[in-house]
Amino acid sequence: MGDKPTLNPRHNKAEVFARLRDAHAREVTEDYVEMISDLIHEEGEARSVALAERFGVTAATVNNTIKRLERDGYVTSRPYRSIFLTEKGETLAKKCRDRHQIVYNFLVSIGVDPDTAEFDAEGIEHHVSEETLRVFAAVSRADDAL
Amino acid sequence: MGDKPTLNPRHNKAEVFARLRDAHAREVTEDYVEMISDLIHEEGEARSVALAERFGVTAATVNNTIKRLERDGYVTSRPYRSIFLTEKGETLAKKCRDRHQIVYNFLVSIGVDPDTAEFDAEGIEHHVSEETLRVFAAVSRADDAL
DNA sequence: AAAGCAATTTAGCCTTGACTAACTTTGAAA
DNA sequence: TTTCAAAGTTAGTCAAGGCTAAATTGCTTT
Ligand SMILES: [Mn+2]
Ligand SMILES: [Mn+2]
Ligand SMILES: [Mn+2]
Ligand SMILES: [Mn+2]
DSSP: OOOOSSSSOOOOOOHHHHHHHHHHHHHHHHHHHHHHHHHHHHEEEESSHHHHHTTTTTTHHHHHHHHHHHTTSSEEEEESSEEEOOHHHHHHHHHHHHHHHHHHHHHHHHTTOOHHHHHHHHHGGGGOOOOHHHHHHHHHHHHTOO | OOOOOOOSOOOHHHHHHHHHHHHHHHHHHHHHHHHHHHHHHHHBBBOOOHHHHTTTTOHHHHHHHHHHHHTTTTTOOOOTTEEEEOOOHHHHHHHHHHHHHHHHHHHHHOOHHHHHHHHHHHHHHOOHHHHHHHHHHHHHHHHTTT
């Protein structure tokens, strides 16, 4: 009557894909708060036009996304003014920046070309669990100590 | 008059994000052809109901996706019958299966728990360039040779 | 052969994330 | 202080990828 005991417990692929869809739903948010934070540090403020240029999308697309981020509590903004991170946004931005850096450093440390690492890290970062991130960081440290 | 020589050539982040959006556009297709191929090998045929169960989505969603794959030349199907890969579909499936395996093996080889590796590989695989994949494979081989 | 259940399809809806085109606002230069 | 280009907004469109509910088909079992 109970579940059959299984040696390999996940023939339950559905969980894996559910988690994947969750990660996808967060990607744009994560890249935006990270970029907004970068702009504030590098240029003093985050303007729509700079986001559009850096992401390679139109101003209208940035506008839509910022409205969503505002709705979800990550940023504040007033018409025709620059964009600010909320506490929640800052917290996420820091987490994402750190994670991004760890992934990038890891790739370079195992021998990936820095240019390629920059491309790949932008996607990989959103699919790295806490555990894998810790392993990446440890490997980077070990490789640095050459 | 020429481009200014730059030490760090990519303050051109837009390229990175354009490539990222491309990768996203291919993800579902890649996971579907891989899964269809798995089902054909494991169960003799690929039925909608099995795809829905493994991905954790509804039958209607599978139907939409299969129509898109058919439109794009990856599968053939007839109403109420099972799904077949075209040559193009088979080729992509093989590439994706191999890549998936390399990413998974790599994660495990550097010390990530197999369970976690299974989750993370499902996302990471779509964002790994040819170059990074070669490095992953090389690292796995080196770690195996312990 | 008919019934009924499981599988599949269809129709209609939603959100995200992209676009173009047209309009409004801001702010710097004239 | 006027003007006008750049920045930002709004409106409308589209495809992908999800969903539910309802209709249809195929298959198995009586
Ligand atoms: Mn990032
Ligand atoms: Mn990213
Ligand atoms: Mn895969
Ligand atoms: Mn995948």
